[in-house]
Amino acid sequence: MRRALALAEQGLGRTSPNPAVGAVVARGEAIVGEGRHRRAGEPHAERIALANAGEAARGADIYVTLEPCCHYGRTPPCTDAIVEAGISRCFYAMPDPDPVCAGGGDAALRAAGVEVEAGLLRAQAERLLEAYITHRRTGRPLVTLKLAMSLDGCIATRAGDSRWITGPQARARVHRMRNRMDAIMVGVGTVLADDPSLTTREVPGGRDALRVICDSQARTPPDARVIAQDSDAGCVIATTDAAHETRVEALRGAGAEVLVLPDVEGRVDLRALMTALGERGVLSVLLEGGGALAWGALHAGIVGKVALFYAPVIIGGAEAIRGVTGAGVEGVAEALALREVTQTRIGRDLLVEGYVGAVES
Numbered sequence: 001m002r003r004a005l006a007l008a009e010q011g012l013g014r015t016s017p018n019p020a021v022g023a024v025v026a027r028g029e030a031i032v033g034e035g036r037h038r039r040a041g042e043p044h045a046e047r048i049a050l051a052n053a054g055e056a057a058r059g060a061d062i063y064v065t066l067e068p069c070c071h072y073g074r075t076p077p078c079t080d081a082i083v084e085a086g087i088s089r090c091f092y093a094m095p096d097p098d099p100v101c102a103g104g105g106d107a108a109l110r111a112a113g114v115e116v117e118a119g120l121l122r123a124q125a126e127r128l129l130e131a132y133i134t135h136r137r138t139g140r141p142l143v144t145l146k147l148a149m150s151l152d153g154c155i156a157t158r159a160g161d162s163r164w165i166t167g168p169q170a171r172a173r174v175h176r177m178r179n180r181m182d183a184i185m186v187g188v189g190t191v192l193a194d195d196p197s198l199t200t201r202e203v204p205g206g207r208d209a210l211r212v213i214c215d216s217q218a219r220t221p222p223d224a225r226v227i228a229q230d231s232d233a234g235c236v237i238a239t240t241d242a243a244h245e246t247r248v249e250a251l252r253g254a255g256a257e258v259l260v261l262p263d264v265e266g267r268v269d270l271r272a273l274m275t276a277l278g279e280r281g282v283l284s285v286l287l288e289g290g291g292a293l294a295w296g297a298l299h300a301g302i303v304g305k306v307a308l309f310y311a312p313v314i315i316g317g318a319e320a321i322r323g324v325t326g327a328g329v330e331g332v333a334e335a336l337a338l339r340e341v342t343q344t345r346i347g348r349d350l351l352v353e354g355y356v357g358a359v360e361s
């Protein structure tokens, strides 16, 4: 199952709206076949592993990171393939949270005489598929707020300088995070200040995620790097009715997709944006700032997880840009508390990760 999870991990950010799944066919201790789901529309992990095992699958065990599917989607059910291959035991790590499948795969296998054992390395599988689980439960992606800050919580100096606060190892880690995400999101303030390209250029074999800019008035310059760069991934400008038609047309002309959404107090309704992204199969979003959008997203309740990088430097200054701006809370008791907090040293920096209360549906 550990091998199956490692295979599944390679699919993160590539299989959406499907889950990243890995499968291993084994006879006792020996692996005789393995596979992973590569992208939606292509065969599921179980079918690839079974084909890889060939005749050796007869009487063997299969280890799958997610309950095998039992429905006709773009491909026929995996439970049929497992039964036809003559598998005797199926171990799967976690039940499928998708109501179309939930429990059905398990029942279909048992009905066909396959021995089934659920729950092997379940916690690891659920961590790996946390974005998929969030998406199937709420219809919205799992949003991870990532910021690179000084120890005193600044993301840029009073002059707007932010390059680079954290060290090369932390930046490489961010590129690996981007490589597993379906989308990366920033506010228009960051685009205007830094003109970032938001690529995964430091990851060998990496691919770019969909870029999303929250920009209520379509102030993004049409020649901004996020739009202009040569990439297979698209760029979405999320805006509102307040945006001038000429600006919207200029952005569309430059190759961006412009989504006109409802507003909340004049700014992009972030819940509506997450619903729109969820509908198009985006499971995961890495929100990379800046401070105003970070507050907007926390306040709107769309953030499920945070990844805060702290560099051992102090920037100071009342006019420096803080990681989270906006109105903030009034009483300490109202401060947003994180759950399941972990701390990891990355080079000279510290990464603090944690979950923000469950995103309610």
Ligand SMILES: NC(=O)c1ccc[n+]([C@@H]2O[C@H](COP(=O)([O-])OP(=O)(O)OC[C@H]3O[C@@H](n4cnc5c(N)ncnc54)[C@H](OP(=O)(O)O)[C@@H]3O)[C@@H](O)[C@H]2O)c1
Pocket (backbone or CB within 6 Å): 146, 147, 148, 149, 154, 155, 156, 160, 161, 162, 165, 186, 187, 188, 189, 190, 191, 193, 194, 214, 215, 216, 217, 219, 266, 267, 268, 269, 270, 288, 289, 290, 291, 292, 293, 294, 295, 296, 297, 321, 325
């Ligand atoms: N170190 C880091 O990790 C890091 C990361 C990112 C940025 N930065 C730095 O942060 C600075 C930019 O931060 P910022 O706070 O000025 O800008 P920002 O958060 O990137 O963008 C804020 C803008 O987003 C737009 N927006 C649209 N919908 C929104 C919503 N629902 N809630 C909040 N904002 C929404 C608003 O402009 P409209 O009203 O026009 O839509 C708002 O002014 C730059 O200096 C950059 O270098 C640092």
Ligand SMILES: [Zn+2]
Pocket (backbone or CB within 6 Å): 044, 045, 046, 068, 069, 070, 077, 078, 079
């Ligand atoms: Zn399947």
